[in-house]
Amino acid sequence: MSDTSVVSNSIDIEAIRAQFxxxxxxxxxxxxxxxxxxxxxxxxxxxxxxxxxxxxxDNANIHRGIHTxxxxxxxxxxxxxxxxxxxxxxxxxxxxIFTKGTTESINLVASSWGRKFLNExxxxxxxxxxxxxxxxxxxxxxxxxxxxxxxxxxxxNGDLDIPAFSNLLSDQTKMVAVNHASNSLGTINPVREIIExxxxxxxxxxxxxxxASSHLIIDVQALNADFYALSAHxxxxxxxxxxxYGKRDLLEKMPPYQGGGEMIKEVSFDGxxxxxxxxxxxxxxxxxxxxxxxxxxxDFINELGKxxxxxxxxxxxxxxxxxxxxxxxxxxxxxxQEKVSVVSFTVEDIHHFDLGMWMxxxxxxxxxxxxxxxxxxxxxxxxxxxxxxxSVYNTKAEIDTFIAALKDVIKKFKP
Ligand code: PMP
Numbered sequence: 001m002s003d004t005s006v007v008s009n010s011i012d013i014e015a016i017r018a019q020f021x022x023x024x025x026x027x028x029x030x031x032x033x034x035x036x037x038x039x040x041x042x043x044x045x046x047x048x049x050x051x052x053x054x055x056x057x058d059n060a061n062i063h064r065g066i067h068t069x070x071x072x073x074x075x076x077x078x079x080x081x082x083x084x085x086x087x088x089x090x091x092x093x094x095x096x097i098f099t100k101g102t103t104e105s106i107n108l109v110a111s112s113w114g115r116k117f118l119n120e121x122x123x124x125x126x127x128x129x130x131x132x133x134x135x136x137x138x139x140x141x142x143x144x145x146x147x148x149x150x151x152x153x154x155x156x157n158g159d160l161d162i163p164a165f166s167n168l169l170s171d172q173t174k175m176v177a178v179n180h181a182s183n184s185l186g187t188i189n190p191v192r193e194i195i196e197x198x199x200x201x202x203x204x205x206x207x208x209x210x211x212a213s214s215h216l217i218i219d220v221q222a223l224n225a226d227f228y229a230l231s232a233h234x235x236x237x238x239x240x241x242x243x244x245y246g247k248r249d250l251l252e253k254m255p256p257y258q259g260g261g262e263m264i265k266e267v268s269f270d271g272x273x274x275x276x277x278x279x280x281x282x283x284x285x286x287x288x289x290x291x292x293x294x295x296x297x298x299d300f301i302n303e304l305g306k307x308x309x310x311x312x313x314x315x316x317x318x319x320x321x322x323x324x325x326x327x328x329x330x331x332x333x334x335x336x337q338e339k340v341s342v343v344s345f346t347v348e349d350i351h352h353f354d355l356g357m358w359m360x361x362x363x364x365x366x367x368x369x370x371x372x373x374x375x376x377x378x379x380x381x382x383x384x385x386x387x388x389x390x391s392v393y394n395t396k397a398e399i400d401t402f403i404a405a406l407k408d409v410i411k412k413f414k415p
Pocket of ligand 1: 038039100101102103104131133134179181182183208210211231233
């Protein structure tokens with residue numbers, strides 16, 4: 001059994017766990033082990049309290065009122081924009097657009113940028129590692145514009161085939177859309193290199209940062225990304241909120257995504273003029289309270305330090321990977337050179353759903369299925385995997401519990 005009361009890499013895990021009420025419960029009579037963090041991670045008290053405080057003290061619609069609550073609400077909302085700007089090192093706060101999440105951010109770019117800049121015969125390159133939300137919006141716009149979607153192949157270890165990507169690039173390539181880290185396998189992609197190669201071919205690049213945001217340092221200027229998308233709920237923040245970062249000159253050239261209040265300067269039946277960025281892309285009343293609480297999540301990550309979080313998670317990943325490899329008949333899917341804290345695997349002769357269900361009976365929450373990456377599952381000729389993914393509040397002791405539960409369940413199927 002490993003040490004539970006760890007002070008790992010200068011962070012005190014027990015003190016962190018105390019900030020997450022949801023972790024301290026029994027599920028099916030067993031202490032909860034929550035290893036489904038890549039789907040959504042849990043929320044600290046500071047986030048829960050920020051949400052509560054907003055509705056108890058400050059709630060009002062933003063940007064239009066002159067009364068005190070409207071001003072407080074607007075300030076808190078715009079403070080989150082500034083916090084996101086600093087978090088990803090964007091040049092200006094106006095380059096941050098609030099959305100429902102990564103999915104909506106990608107749809108915004110595909111619809112708005114795609115409708116204006118894609119033409120018949122153009123090509124969009126995604127990768128074989130993408131979540132459906134970074135495939136389907138491109139297929140939809142490609143269909144509409146007579147463009148083509150091509151995919152960078154995935155190597156056996158879960159890395160992208162970069163020489164093959166180089167061969168896919170051509171004068172027809174107008175957009176390259178890849179994730180920073182894979183939700184299914186954990187692969188960290190060489191996004192800086194991908195962006196450089198795409199730019200050299202004259203293409204724009206969108207990075208899906210859904211799985212990178214709570215683990216990796218993000219610097220959109222150093223990366224020279226044209227667009228970057230992320231979701232608050234994968235970084236200890238609320239569901240239903242995310243952002244799209246876009247370079248100012250690109251956002252200014254793009255038509256609105258949706259029409260409505262807030263996104264206009266003037267409306268008349270002779271014509272309508274649109275607001276400046278970011279408001280041009282924020283039609284209607286946004287998810288104010290959750291945006292406000294998102295700042296508490298960013299503060300939580302910043303206070304712990306991303307390097308410390310990443311070091312702790314890397315330790316958990318290597319500890320779990322080593323223990324999993326000792327189990328007979330278990331195959332790890334995806335052993336890329338660089339990974340975030342996600343480990344996917346299959347067990348010979350046992351369906352992943354059966355394993356997942358039995359693990360739940362033992363209080364262990366893992367993900368089973370295709371993880372919204374069906375082309376990737378096809379690539380490995382599997383239907384799905386069992387996926388364990390770790391956040392900063394997870395411990396080696398929980399991994400011990402998970403491994404013991406897994407061995408027990410496998411014994412049930414293969415006595
Ligand atoms: N991309 C990746 C890599 C993801 O992991 C996810 C969420 N599983 C998404 C996109 C979609 O994010 P959301 O559902 O928050 O819009």
